[in-house]
Amino acid sequence: MLLVKGLVRLKVQDVAQLVGISVRTLHHYDEIGLLTPEKDPDTGYRDYHDEDLTVLQHILFFKTLGFSLQDIKEIIHNPDYDQLEALKLHRKMLIDKRDQLNQMLETVDETIRAQEGGVSMANEEKFKGFDFSHNPYEAEARERWGDAKVDEAQANAMQMGEDKQEQMNEIYRELAAIRLEDPASKIAQDGIKEWYDFLNNYFTTYTPDMFKGLGMMYVQDERFQKNIDQFGDGLAQFMSEAMAVFADRKNSEA
Amino acid sequence: MLLVKGLVRLKVQDVAQLVGISVRTLHHYDEIGLLTPEKDPDTGYRDYHDEDLTVLQHILFFKTLGFSLQDIKEIIHNPDYDQLEALKLHRKMLIDKRDQLNQMLETVDETIRAQEGGVSMANEEKFKGFDFSHNPYEAEARERWGDAKVDEAQANAMQMGEDKQEQMNEIYRELAAIRLEDPASKIAQDGIKEWYDFLNNYFTTYTPDMFKGLGMMYVQDERFQKNIDQFGDGLAQFMSEAMAVFADRKNSEA
DNA sequence: CATAATCCCTCACGTAACGTGAAAGTCAAC
DNA sequence: GTTGACTTTCACGTTACGTGAGGGATTATG
Numbered sequence: 001m002l003l004v005k006g007l008v009r010l011k012v013q014d015v016a017q018l019v020g021i022s023v024r025t026l027h028h029y030d031e032i033g034l035l036t037p038e039k040d041p042d043t044g045y046r047d048y049h050d051e052d053l054t055v056l057q058h059i060l061f062f063k064t065l066g067f068s069l070q071d072i073k074e075i076i077h078n079p080d081y082d083q084l085e086a087l088k089l090h091r092k093m094l095i096d097k098r099d100q101l102n103q104m105l106e107t108v109d110e111t112i113r114a115q116e117g118g119v120s121m122a123n124e125e126k127f128k129g130f131d132f133s134h135n136p137y138e139a140e141a142r143e144r145w146g147d148a149k150v151d152e153a154q155a156n157a158m159q160m161g162e163d164k165q166e167q168m169n170e171i172y173r174e175l176a177a178i179r180l181e182d183p184a185s186k187i188a189q190d191g192i193k194e195w196y197d198f199l200n201n202y203f204t205t206y207t208p209d210m211f212k213g214l215g216m217m218y219v220q221d222e223r224f225q226k227n228i229d230q231f232g233d234g235l236a237q238f239m240s241e242a243m244a245v246f247a248d249r250k251n252s253e254a
Numbered sequence: 255m256l257l258v259k260g261l262v263r264l265k266v267q268d269v270a271q272l273v274g275i276s277v278r279t280l281h282h283y284d285e286i287g288l289l290t291p292e293k294d295p296d297t298g299y300r301d302y303h304d305e306d307l308t309v310l311q312h313i314l315f316f317k318t319l320g321f322s323l324q325d326i327k328e329i330i331h332n333p334d335y336d337q338l339e340a341l342k343l344h345r346k347m348l349i350d351k352r353d354q355l356n357q358m359l360e361t362v363d364e365t366i367r368a369q370e371g372g373v374s375m376a377n378e379e380k381f382k383g384f385d386f387s388h389n390p391y392e393a394e395a396r397e398r399w400g401d402a403k404v405d406e407a408q409a410n411a412m413q414m415g416e417d418k419q420e421q422m423n424e425i426y427r428e429l430a431a432i433r434l435e436d437p438a439s440k441i442a443q444d445g446i447k448e449w450y451d452f453l454n455n456y457f458t459t460y461t462p463d464m465f466k467g468l469g470m471m472y473v474q475d476e477r478f479q480k481n482i483d484q485f486g487d488g489l490a491q492f493m494s495e496a497m498a499v500f501a502d503r504k505n506s507e508a
Numbered sequence: 509c510a511t512a513a514t515c516c517c518t519c520a521c522g523t524a525a526c527g528t529g530a531a532a533g534t535c536a537a538c
Numbered sequence: 539g540t541t542g543a544c545t546t547t548c549a550c551g552t553t554a555c556g557t558g559a560g561g562g563a564t565t566a567t568g
Contacts, residue, residue: 011515011516012516012517014480017480018480018481022555024554024555025556027517027518042563043517043562043564044516044517044562045517045564065358066358068553068554069554069555070553087366088366091359097355098356101355102352104319105348105349108341108345108348112338226271227272265544265545266544266546267543267544267545276526276527278525278526278527278528279526279527281526281546282525282526296534297533297535297545297546298533298534298545298546298547299534299545299546300545323524323525324524
C-alpha cells in the first residue's frame, strides 16, 4: 500500500518491517548493488522511495522462485535480459532438484523400512550398515552401463563379512596366478566361472551382459583397476577379457 | 573391494579416486573431525585403513540423504544415537523441501504462461510486473486467516496503476476525515462501503468474513497499521472496527 | 534542555562444505 | 641430483545474510 508517488521516504527499519525482511538484508542488498537507495548527505541514512520498494518487490518475487541474488541483479538491472529464457532455465533447475529430492526420499524410505522391518535374512547383510546400493560407484556406473546394477556386488563387497571377503580374495589370488594365460583358455574360463558363481550366489543375479559390463568397468574405471591389480599386475585386464569371453559363450549357449 | 583387513594403507589421493571425491574433501573431513586417519609420524602423510574406508562409506551414504556433516558426525560417532529417529526426522525435512520446490515450480510455470500467453486483459495488470500474489505479506496473512486471499488487494495495490492508487488514497483520506465518528454510524458505514466496493471491483471478491479479516489485519499487523495511520492517527483502528460492523451486518442480512 | 532510549551507520567476523591456489616438504624415477 | 608427482599446512573465496561492536544522530521523556 504505497502512497502517492514521490511522497514516500522510508528508513531501513520501516522498509524492513513493511516487507518482512531484516535490516541487515537491506544493507546487504545495498552492498552488492542490488538495491541502492539514496543516502542523506548529512546523516548518511538510507532513504527508500516508492520506486525502491517496487524494485524490492521484484527482488523478493524472484527470490521466492529460488533465483540467486546475482541472477536477480541481472534480471532487474538489465532490460535486455531475457526473462522468459531465465525462467525456463530456472524451471529445469527446479525440476532437477525436485527429482533429486524424490530420489533421496525413496532411499530414506527404503532405509527406514529396512531398519524397522528387520529385513529378511537374505537382505540382512546388505543392510547391515546401511543400503550401499546407493553408493558413490553407482552414479558413474549408471552413466556407462545404464541402470543395470552392475556394480552392486562391488558395493556390497565393501560391507560384507570377513568370511566372504576372504573368499573373494582367494578367488582374486587364484585368478592372479593364472593371469598370464589366454583369457579364452579353459583354465581361465574355469577360474572366471568361480568368480561368476560367487557373485551370483552372494549378490545380484548377473545376466551375462551385466557380467561383461562389470568386467569392462574393471579396466575402464581406474579406481577398480587399481584395487584389482594389487593382486597382480594386469589382473583387471585379464579378468575383463575373460569375463567378456565367458559372457559371450554363455549368451551363445542359449 | 577392500582387501583383507588391516592390509590396506592408502594415501589421500588413492582414497579420493577410489570413492570419487576430492582430496580437499578428505582434508576437510579430517579438519572437522569427521574422518581422522592415522598420520605417519615422519612424513605427516594421512594413512587410511580399511576401517576408515568403511566409515567413509557411511559418511557418503548419509550425504546422499542430504544430512549435514555435523549430523553425520553425531550419527556415526554416537552409537547411542537413534538412527531411525534421525531418518524419520530427516524424511520430514525432505518432504517439506520437496513441497516447497513444487510450490516454486507452480509459480514459475504460472509466470511462464503469463509471459508467453500474453495473458487475458483482466489479468494483464496483475501480471504486469509479475504475479505478486506471492508476496511477502502473504505468508503471514495465511497463518492468521488461512488461505483466504485476504491480502491480495493490498499486494496488488503495490503494483497497480497510479489512477487506482489515487482512488485508494482518496478513500483513505475520506475515511480519515470521519475516523472520529462511531464506526457503527451511518456515515462510517457508508464510507467503509466505498472501500468494500472498491476492493471488490478491482481485486478479489471479498466475502464479509474475509473483509472482516482484512480489517483485523490492519490493526494486528503493524506494517499495515503504520501505513494506514499515515492518513490519520487511529485510522487503522477505526477502519478495522467499521469493517467488522459492516461484515457482521452483511452476514445477518443473508 | 539534558539525558536516555532508539535508530542509524560502518566495519568485520561467523556460517557450510568445500574450491582453489600458494609455499614447502617427500617420494620415486631418471 | 634433479625433475615430476605427491604430500602437507595455511588461508582466502564462495552465498546470503546473522550477529554483535563501536560510535554518531534522532526521538522521547523527565
